[in-house]
Structure formats: structure tokens, C-alpha cells
Amino acid sequence: MAKIMILNGSPRAPKSNSKRYAALFAKYCSIACTYFEISKSNHAALRSEMEKYSDVLFVFPLYADALPVGFLNFLKFLENNPPTRKPVVSILINCGFFEYNQNEIAVRMMRLFCRQNHYALGSVLMLGSGEAILDSPFQFLAAAKIKQLAASIVSRSYRVFHVTMPLTRKLFQLASTYYWVQYGKKFGVTKKQMQTMEIESAGEVRSDLGH
Amino acid sequence: MKLILSDRPIHVALPDDENIRYFNLSALKISNCVGCFGCWTKTPGRCVIRDDATKVYPVIAQSDEVLYVSHVKYGGYDSVMKTMLERAIPIQQAFIRIFKGETHHVQRAVALKQATIVAYGELTEEEKDIFTRLIARNAYNMSFASYNVLFVEESKIDETVEKIVRTWQKS
Ligand SMILES: Cc1cc2nc3c(=O)[nH]c(=O)nc-3n(C[C@H](O)[C@H](O)[C@H](O)COP(=O)(O)O)c2cc1C
Numbered sequence: 001m002a003k004i005m006i007l008n009g010s011p012r013a014p015k016s017n018s019k020r021y022a023a024l025f026a027k028y029c030s031i032a033c034t035y036f037e038i039s040k041s042n043h044a045a046l047r048s049e050m051e052k053y054s055d056v057l058f059v060f061p062l063y064a065d066a067l068p069v070g071f072l073n074f075l076k077f078l079e080n081n082p083p084t085r086k087p088v089v090s091i092l093i094n095c096g097f098f099e100y101n102q103n104e105i106a107v108r109m110m111r112l113f114c115r116q117n118h119y120a121l122g123s124v125l126m127l128g129s130g131e132a133i134l135d136s137p138f139q140f141l142a143a144a145k146i147k148q149l150a151a152s153i154v155s156r157s158y159r160v161f162h163v164t165m166p167l168t169r170k171l172f173q174l175a176s177t178y179y180w181v182q183y184g185k186k187f188g189v190t191k192k193q194m195q196t197m198e199i200e201s202a203g204e205v206r207s208d209l210g211h
Numbered sequence: 212m213k214l215i216l217s218d219r220p221i222h223v224a225l226p227d228d229e230n231i232r233y234f235n236l237s238a239l240k241i242s243n244c245v246g247c248f249g250c251w252t253k254t255p256g257r258c259v260i261r262d263d264a265t266k267v268y269p270v271i272a273q274s275d276e277v278l279y280v281s282h283v284k285y286g287g288y289d290s291v292m293k294t295m296l297e298r299a300i301p302i303q304q305a306f307i308r309i310f311k312g313e314t315h316h317v318q319r320a321v322a323l324k325q326a327t328i329v330a331y332g333e334l335t336e337e338e339k340d341i342f343t344r345l346i347a348r349n350a351y352n353m354s355f356a357s358y359n360v361l362f363v364e365e366s367k368i369d370e371t372v373e374k375i376v377r378t379w380q381k382s
Binding site for chain 2: 010011012016061063064065066067068069070072073075076097098099102105106108109110112113116169170172173176177180183184186187189193194195196197198199200201
């Protein structure tokens with residue numbers, strides 16, 4: 001029977017956007033989904049659990065143009081400790097920047113992982129403006145794509161989807177400035193303070209550190 | 212400032228020059244970024260995790276030549292280098308600018324860099340292609356004015372680093 005395992009690869013999984021995207025996916029998916037968060041200490045347990053599922057959906061953010069390192073470490077664990085039964089792997093990736101296609105390198109890395117490790121690749125959804133879209137008037141656009149992603153996995157007619165805010169870059173820039181100013185306010189930090197050009201000093205850096 | 216950041220020890224006699232810094236990341240204690248955005252919104256320019264990464268990212272910011280040595284996995288940096296690069300976001304602001312037609316972050320006081328990336332591992336052509344494109348994307352986010360990606364065998368790393376450092380001394 002088809003069953004989907006949703007695996008959240010965000011470093012801040014319990015408080016992540018990925019968690020909210022995963023919840024939308026489970027809500028719209030017509031077959032049973034079970035949600036898990038990848039942590040440093042649960043790789044083996046997740047690998048064993050994975051054997052019970054026909055499909056896995058990895059939900060994770062873009063980090064420095066690639067996969068977050070904790071998630072990369074989980075993939076390396078799977079490579080060294082493969083499950084006896086391999087599910088079809090689908091992907092829901094989100095990035096903070098406006099352009100959904102900034103996720104493409106990370107998706108290529110995932111394709112390569114799947115090929116090298118003999119997992120079939122299912123559907124892919126690349127989300128741009130993923131840090132803020134769920135709290136914007138464009139939440140419904142992200143939700144609609146997630147619904148399509150779920151339907152494609154259920155019907156096994158795999159596809160690549162993408163979505164971002166329907167704004168010009170200039171407007172996105174304004175909207176994101178507002179978003180971050182509000183974020184700083186929660187900590188009593190002003191826009192001006194957030195705009196500091198200063199980076200903490202390296203302190204006692206010695207050129208031989210690490211020799 | 213010139214910086215060598217490596218995920219393995221480099222056995223090269225480095226010139227006695229305080230402007231050349233070297234970090235062997237495999238000998239440092241650096242934990243994963245937790246994505247809290249504290250370095251943008253709470254203590255701007257400063258990471259809340261007070262481990263060895265806080266000694267490295269200020270030097271990344273100040274350097275106009277960087278030499279990164281990393282093993283490659285699935286076409287990206289392997290874990291040691293990737294962990295450090297993720298911890299370097301305090302050198303950027305939360306705010307967005309439009310750069311080369313795309314949205315990217317405003318940089319704080321970060322020097323423009325000439326970057327050389329020495330990549331090693333048993334790599335297919337596809338992995339090399341993904342990695343080269345990754346560096347092209349990094350260039351926008353990490354202030355690389357120009358970059359050069361060198362794929363070398365692990366046994367050739369030291370001599371490659373030595374050659375590059377020699378060109379720094381001439382300049
Ligand atoms: C260390 C770090 C690196 C990031 N790198 C990128 C990046 O290269 N490109 C991008 O568009 N967003 C980047 N982001 C933003 C995240 O992808 C974005 O905030 C996302 O919504 C986080 O999802 P999550 O809450 O599920 O973890 C980065 C965030 C962090 C903390």
C-alpha cells in the first residue's frame with residue numbers, strides 16, 4: 001500500500017518553514033503521510049522506518065546554495081547504511097530569495113544522490129521567497145502548488161513544479177525589508193542596527209591556528 | 212588579507228606573513244548553523260554560537276584572496292567545509308539587494324575576493340559540472356569578484372596550495 005514518509009531536513013525543523021510546508025502537504029495528500037524531523041541522533045531509526053514506505057518526501061531549505069549540512073550528513077548515512085527497500089524520493093525545497101531557480105543546484109545534487117544510490121526520483125517542487133510566502137497574501141499560491149505536488153506523487157505522474165511570489169524584484173525587496181524589520185523589532189533591534197557594516201572582530205586569530 | 216581554509220591539514224611551509232591566514236577546519240570545533248537568524252536580527256554581525264567559527268568568518272570577510280580546499284560530495288562541498296560556510300552568514304545583512312539581476316543579501320564590510328577552490332575526491336564529469344556551477348552561484352553570495360575551480364587528486368593538494376601561495380607572495 002502506498003504510504004508517504006515526510007522527512008524534514010531543516011536545521012531548525014521544529015520551528016521551520018519546512019514544517020509548515022510539510023503540514024500543507026499532509027493536509028492535501030489523499031494517502032497516509034507520516035512526518036519526521038531529521039536530527040543528528042535519529043539517522044538509524046529513520047532509515048529503519050523508511051523501509052515501511054513507498055515514497056519519501058524530503059522537505060528542506062536551501063543553505064549556501066546547496067543542501068543544509070545536517071541533511072547532507074543524513075544522505076551520507078543512507079549511502080553507508082542503505083534501507084533494504086528503497087522508496088521513491090520526492091523533494092520540496094524552499095529558498096529565501098525570490099528566484100525559485102536558485103534551488104536548482106541543490107536539486108541536481110539530490111538527483112545525483114538518487115542515481116548513485118539507486119532511488120527513483122519522483123516529483124520536485126522548488127519554492128522561491130520561501131521564508132515569507134506563507135505569511136503573505138500569496139500563501140494560496142504555495143498551497144496550490146503543494147496540492148499539485150501531492151497529487152502527482154499519489155498518481156505516480158511525477159513532475160517538476162515551481163512557485164514564487166508574483167512580484168517584481170523591486171517589490172520583493174521592499175516586502176522582504178518590511179519582513180526583516182519586523183523580525184528585528186521582536187528583539188528590540190532597529191533597522192539601523194541590523195544594517196551595521198561591522199562584523200565582530202576575529203580577536204586573537206593566529207595564523208597557525210589549526211596547524 | 213589572504214586566507215587558506217581547508218578541510219584537511221595542509222603540509223606546506225607557509226610564509227611568515229601575518230596577512231596570510233590558514234585554518235585547518237578539521238582541527239576546529241564548529242557546530243552546525245541552527246538557522247536562528249540571530250546574526251541578522253538579534254546581535255547583527257555576530258553569531259550566537261560561540262565556537263571556533265567566530266574566529267573564521269571575520270577573516271573570510273577581510274580577505275581579498277581566498278583559497279578553499281574541500282572534498283566534494285554529491286557535487287557540493289562535503290560536510291566540514293559546508294559547516295563553516297553556513298556559519299559565515301553573519302557577514303551578510305538580512306536585507307536584500309538586486310545584484311546581477313537576482314535577489315541577494317547586502318554584504319557587511321566584506322572585501323571583494325579572488326577565490327580559488329581546490330576540490331578533491333573521485334569525481335565524475337557530472338559532479339565536477341555541478342560543483343563548478345555551485346561555485347558560480349556562491350560567487351554572487353560570497354563576494355567572489357573572480358574564481359577558479361581546480362579539481363586535483365588528494366595527493367596533489369599540498370603542491371597545488373604551495374603554487375598558489377607562491378603567486379600571492381609575488382603580488
Ligand atoms: C545558513 C543559511 C544559509 C542560507 N542560504 C540561502 C541561500 O543560499 N539562498 C537562499 O535563497 N536562501 C538561503 N537561506 C534562507 C533559507 O533557505 C530560508 O530562510 C528558508 O525559508 C528556511 O527554511 P526552513 O525554515 O524550513 O529552515 C539560508 C539560510 C541560512 C540560515
